[in-house]
Amino acid sequence: MLKSSLFIASIILTSFSFAEESSYPNRENALEEAKILASCAGFLSFTSKLMEKLNKPYQAKENHMKSNGWRIASMGAFYVAGMNGKNVNRTVESAHEVAYVKWMALMECEDSNLQSEIEKEITHCLSYNSSQEFYRDFMFELAEELEKN
DSSP: OHHHHHHHHHHHHHHHHSOOOOSOOOGGGHHHHHHHHHHHHHHHHHHHHHHHHTTOHHHHHHHHHHHHHHHHHHHHHHHHTTOOHHHHHHHHHHHHHHHHHHHHHHHHOSSOOHHHHHHHHHHHHHTTHHHHHHHHHHHHHHHHHHHHO
16 A cells, blocks of 8 residues: 555645646635635645655655645635635645644554545645645746845
8 A cells, every 4th residue: 555655745846846737726715715725835844745755855855845836826826815814824834734743643544545535635736736836936926026125
């Protein structure tokens, strides 16, 4: 089970890097997107931990870095949705942690179909890749503007 999970999780590396762009994200759904982006960040943290346990340090590091990017994107979406700074960080960290713990618990269950669940989550998260890129870029642009002032 763990080796097949390794194979599926390693697909994440190319999938998240070369995802096909979908239509431009709908800003009216910023709050919903923010929650999903934070959840996907938690999933990527899980895959990072999985790679670490499977002695794949570079894949673990890459997924950890991607998780950070998805967290930043989630923060951007929460800002666009109208949430303030202190609440944004707490909310992102909470949603991230809930998703991470969920995936770690699934890995512990002998009855779980982890490989199938990972495949579904990859597909789900990839459907939000363009939103992730939009909100991550938004945060970088915001940081640049704040630096200028």
